[in-house]
Amino acid sequence: MSSPSSSQSGAPSAWSVVQPFVLGGASGMVATAVIQPVDMVKVRIQLAGEGVAAAASRPSPFSIASSIVRAHGVASLYTGLSAGLLRQATYTTARMGLFNTFMERIQRDGTKASMLQRAMAGLAAGGLGAFVGNPCDLALIRMQADGLLPAAQRSNYSSVVDAITRIARDEGVLSLWKGCGPTIVRAMALNLGMLSTYSEAKSRLEPVLGKNSTTTAFGASAIAGFFASAFSLPFDFLKTRLQKQKPDPTTGRMLYSGTVDCAIKVFKKEGPRAFYK
Incomplete structure (x- = not known):
């Protein structure tokens, strides 16, 4: 007689265990592919006027987007897409998967999770996912900010792997968690x-x-x-x-x-x- 299936015995199948991780990561990657230009503009706005007094004029999202397109073409709005996709493959995969795992553990005896338990599961999953995805997040910001530097100071990263490798080599592995x-x-x-x-x-x-x-x-x-x-x-x-x-090229200080x-x-x-x- 054949052994009972995992569903008959009550044990979770391999797919049911990994499904939240896979679907969470896939949905995040699709969303990133759609909103990458918006994220690019957001980062440029956050970096604009660094160290400038509040009274100074602030660029609008439209002026930022148009200046990027004029200088580097429409495709430049997708700068850092590889890092954004890998970030979702790590951060969102971990966050969604861990949240579902935590909720299953909380509700394994059939009790319904309270609002506080859901909140704690969400906070823990979000924090752990962010830690896992930080190197890709760092690479994304570096790639998107590179165009703001003078040509001689640009790193011109070719991909997220190139960015992570060079940052780790030049600044140390721990710098990936800046x-x-x-x-x-x-x-x-x-x-x-x-x-x-x-x-x-x-x-x-x-x-x-x-x-x-x-x-x-x-x-x-x-x-x-x-x-x-x-x-x-x-x-x-x-x-x-x-x-x-x-680090400042002259002083070496941040x-x-x-x-x-x-x-x-x-x-x-x-x-x-x-x-x-």
Whole structure:
């Protein structure tokens, strides 16, 4: 007699274990391929006016995008795409997979997870995923910021592998985790913002738009996304500034010694609104 299948015995199949990781990573990679130009513009905006007084004029997203296209062509909006895809293959794969794994462990005895348990699972998964994906995130920022440097100082990375290899060789392996602190906090804030507002927004919209309707789900997701961005954007800004910096060619010193130093210098020089670039 043949042995019972994994489904009959109650043991999870290999696919059921890896499915959340695979689908999470794949969905993140598709999203990155679509929004890469927007991310490119966002990073350039965050780096624009570094160290310049708050009163100075700020470029708009449209002026940034048009200047990139004029200087380097439409394809340049996709600079760093390989790093963005690999980041999703690591960060989103880990985040989505770990969240589902944590939830299965919490609910394995048949009890429903509480809001606090879901929040803690989301925060832990987001933080761990961000740590795993930080080298790719760093490579993405370096590739997108490279065009801002004088031609003689550009690294001209050919791919994410080239960027990671050269950064590790020139600055040390641990440098691949530059900006890891705000990256982790950003991921946790993003997840917390989504978790803390989606259910509330959905319950407020259901009497108006209908229970379990597509419109309600879309509206609640949009509201949750707005608050998630509001919570996480300051940390995303600090992450970008820290990951972009390189040692000064003359002194060998960094502009920012860490997250707190970066936040203080930006606040003093560029004002509080800079954190929401």
